[in-house]
Amino acid sequence: MExxxxxxxxDLTKTFTMHxxxxxxxxxxxxxxxxxxPGQCVALVGGSGAGKSSLLKCxxxxxxxxxxxxxFKTASGDTVDMASADERKVLExxxxxIRYVPQFLRAQPRMAAVDVVAMPHASNGRxxxxxxxxxxxxxxxxxxxxxxxSYPSVFxxxxxxxxxxxxxxxRPRRLLLLDEPTSALDxxxxxxxxxxxxxxxxxxxxxxAIIHDIHVLQALADHVLVLDNGRAAEFxxxxxxxxxxYVGGQP
Amino acid sequence: xxxxxxxxxxxxKTYGPACRGRGSEGCxxxxxxxxxxxxxxxCGLIAACSDVSFDVYPGEVLGxxxxxxxxxxxxxxxxxxxxxxxxxxxxxxxxxAGRHNIFEADRPQRRRIRNYLMGIVYxxxxxxxxxxxxxxxxxxxxxxxxxxxxxxxxxxxxxDYLARTEVPLDRMDxxxxxxxxxxxxxxxxxxxxxNSPNLVLLDEPTTGLDxxVQAGVLDLIRDIRRDFRVAIVVxxxxxxxxxxxxxxxxxxxxxxxxxxxxxDQILEDPQHPYTQLLVSSAL
Numbered sequence: 297m298e299x300x301x302x303x304x305x306x307d308l309t310k311t312f313t314m315h316x317x318x319x320x321x322x323x324x325x326x327x328x329x330x331x332x333x334p335g336q337c338v339a340l341v342g343g344s345g346a347g348k349s350s351l352l353k354c355x356x357x358x359x360x361x362x363x364x365x366x367x368f369k370t371a372s373g374d375t376v377d378m379a380s381a382d383e384r385k386v387l388e389x390x391x392x393x394i395r396y397v398p399q400f401l402r403a404q405p406r407m408a409a410v411d412v413v414a415m416p417h418a419s420n421g422r423x424x425x426x427x428x429x430x431x432x433x434x435x436x437x438x439x440x441x442x443x444x445x446s447y448p449s450v451f452x453x454x455x456x457x458x459x460x461x462x463x464x465x466x467r468p469r470r471l472l473l474l475d476e477p478t479s480a481l482d483x484x485x486x487x488x489x490x491x492x493x494x495x496x497x498x499x500x501x502x503x504x505a506i507i508h509d510i511h512v513l514q515a516l517a518d519h520v521l522v523l524d525n526g527r528a529a530e531f532x533x534x535x536x537x538x539x540x541x542y543v544g545g546q547p
Numbered sequence: 548x549x550x551x552x553x554x555x556x557x558x559x560k561t562y563g564p565a566c567r568g569r570g571s572e573g574c575x576x577x578x579x580x581x582x583x584x585x586x587x588x589x590c591g592l593i594a595a596c597s598d599v600s601f602d603v604y605p606g607e608v609l610g611x612x613x614x615x616x617x618x619x620x621x622x623x624x625x626x627x628x629x630x631x632x633x634x635x636x637x638x639x640x641x642x643x644a645g646r647h648n649i650f651e652a653d654r655p656q657r658r659r660i661r662n663y664l665m666g667i668v669y670x671x672x673x674x675x676x677x678x679x680x681x682x683x684x685x686x687x688x689x690x691x692x693x694x695x696x697x698x699x700x701x702x703x704x705x706x707d708y709l710a711r712t713e714v715p716l717d718r719m720d721x722x723x724x725x726x727x728x729x730x731x732x733x734x735x736x737x738x739x740x741x742n743s744p745n746l747v748l749l750d751e752p753t754t755g756l757d758x759x760v761q762a763g764v765l766d767l768i769r770d771i772r773r774d775f776r777v778a779i780v781v782x783x784x785x786x787x788x789x790x791x792x793x794x795x796x797x798x799x800x801x802x803x804x805x806x807x808x809x810x811d812q813i814l815e816d817p818q819h820p821y822t823q824l825l826v827s828s829a830l
Contacts, residue, residue, distance in 0.1 A: 315820035316827050357809065359816040383795055383809055384549075384604065404791065406766055 300369070301331035302471060302502045303355070308364035308379070310350055310526075324350040326526040327364070332519075334470070337493075337503040339517035339534075341542040346523040348506045349399075352473045354379070355504065356396040357386045368394070371470060391419065395464040399475040399506075401456040403448050409459050410434060410444040417467045426466070433462045437488055453480040458489065465492050472496065474505035478512050490515050510543050550640065551602040552778050553626075553746060558599040558635035560621050566590030581821075585616065585802045595621040597802040599635070603746065608772060608779045610793030610810060612786060612825065618802040619782040620670075623750045625650075626780070627667045628657050639664065641745040662692040666739030670751035672731035675738065678724035682714060682734045685723065686741050693742045708737040712767055729760030736767060740775065747771075749781040753788060765791060786829050790814055798822045 310325040325347045332338050340348045353359040355366055361379035368376045368389065376389055390396075403412040413430035414423065434444050437458040443451070448459050457480045464472060477493065478486045493516055497503060507513045513520070513534075520537040522530040530537050559576070566589050567574045575587035575594055586593050596618035603609050611619050625632045631650060638645045641664045642652070649660055669675040676685050686705035695701050709719055712733040723731050732752060739747055752768065753761040765788065772779060772792075781792050789796055789810060796813045798806040798821065806819040817823045 312816075313818075314823065316823050353815070358811045360808070360812060360818070386809060387794060404769065406762060 299333045301333045302369050303332045304367040305330050306365045308354060309362045310354055310359055311362045323526055328528045330521050330528060330531050332502045332504060334500045334502050335497055336519060337497055337505060337517045338519040338521050339505055339507045339513045340521050340523060341539055342523035347526040348523055349475060352475055356394060356473055393469055394471045395469045396473040397460055397464045397475060397477055401448055401460040406447055408445045409448045412448055412459055413463045413466055416463060430466055433466055437462055438485055454485060457481060458485060461489050465496055468499055468501060470501060472501055472503045474503060476506050476508060508543050510540050513539055513543055549604055552605045552640045553603040554638045556600045556636045558622060558625055558632055559597050560595045560625055560632045562593040563591055565592045581801060581803060581805055594802045599804055601797055603778050603780060605778055606776050608781060608793045610789035610796040611782045611799060612784065612789050612796060613799035614784060617799040619799055620750055623748050623782055627665060627748055628661055663742055664744055665746045666744040667748040668735045668739050668752050670754055672735055675735040676723050676731060679722055681720045682709060682723050683719040685734060686738045689738050689741055704741060708741045712737040729756050729764060732764050747777050747779045749779060751783055768792060786814060
């Protein structure tokens with residue numbers, strides 16, 4: 297039985313006006329519409345520059361949408377339009393409900409990996425408990441305790457990516473925005489990250505993920521949104537959209 | 548719904564008489580757009596800050612960025628009541644439950660706001676510290692101003708805060724004049740925090756410090772924010788400092804707020820031409 301969507305994106309447009317380049321305009325998104333329901337994962341596919349990252353950033357409100365609506369249904373049943381909600385509301389939704397995982401880890405400098413993972417979840421005290429869980433999740437992802445106490449800035453790309461994913465998954469969030477969550481990982485770690493993401497899905501988390509690997513796409517996604525030059529070229533269930541045309545890797 | 552800790556409306560600080568309504572082009576102060584300057588072509592008035600409005604919420608860090616001369620420091624000194632603004636209002640939840648404009652406070656009330664309710668860290672240590680009073684004495688002065696009376700209590704409290712800000716305790720009885728810049732800033736931070744204020748104002752707290760010292764001071768500010776849950780307004784011309792500390796940011800130019808938003812939005816999707824220039828100028 298299909299649940300009501302947690303996110304409804306309607307006619308989303310994003311145009312950048314670059315004043316430093318004489319007012320040049322770049323259209324990143326043009327009339328994109330789709331829905332995501334709890335427990336669903338929508339894979340975003342399309343060539344570089346198609347608007348995939350812009351779409352995630354508009355939903356998270358790092359980019360301010362130029363037009364359209366991004367209606368997010370909160371746990372309390374309210375609807376927040378991430379395109380137009382006030383800053384305080386956006387910060388509240390980010391803290392409690394939506395997590396964005398950029399392709400590369402951005403963390404506070406000079407903070408131990410375990411704290412980078414734990415801090416966003418320790419808002420109401422209980423830091424020790426959260427830190428213990430953070431350590432356990434990092435260990436599961438192959439980041440050993442001696443590494444957990446060092447700064448992620450000295451980690452390899454794959455280690456940073458695992459810290460990044462652990463930070464997003466340590467506590468349940470209702471919507472995850474993932475920008476190539478396994479791109480820097482070897483096969484073993486990729487499977488472990490996919491296990492965690494699949495478990496989060498089974499627990500009801502909705503996901504929108506930029507994916508460039510057909511194996512990851514088939515393991516994680518149930519819907520595919522094909523972006524082409526800022527437009528939604530195709531949107532539908534995994535079986536009906538020929539995702540393999542748009543992504544690399546062997547199934 | 549969380550109420551704002553501080554609500555600032557129409558804060559304006561000018562120097563010189565205004566030609567409002569008299570000049571043919573209209574006074575700088577009457578213009579709604581960014582006039583491209585802080586001085587009025589008609590009357591020569593200088594508007595250090597003009598019609599600045601914003602809110603600060605409990606426990607949040609609000610950043611203010613802008614080039615020198617944009618009015619950032621004028622806003623901070625107005626809020627700390629170092630000088631009186633020409634016009635504008637500010638309501639502070641910790642003062643009279645936010646019912647009275649702090650700019651209309653009388654002298655004892657102003658003292659209370661400065662000594663009990665707010666703390667400030669200035670860019671230049673000599674403005675925030677008496678360099679010829681010991682480090683411990685500087686913190687003690689503020690505690691005395693807030694009616695602490697027991698010498699033993701004052702000394703142990705001062706030692707606590709200096710230790711918290713990593714000022715070596717064996718330097719507590721030295722004069723800050725003989726401290727490095729980074730250590731002077733840490734004494735200022737200890738002093739600002741010692742009365743458990745509701746709001747801390749940081750005016751370019753790391754400007755002019757070596758990178759390693761700057762990192763130490765920034766980490767200290769980050770820890771303080773976590774441990775004391777205090778609201779902070781931080782002014783910097785350095786976008787990376789703002790990016791590290793602030794959730795929301797105001798961009799100022801020519802005394803006006805030209806853009807405000809979530810810090811990541813300001814850094815990644817700036818709207819105003821000046822903000823775009825600022826972001827594209829970062830190294």
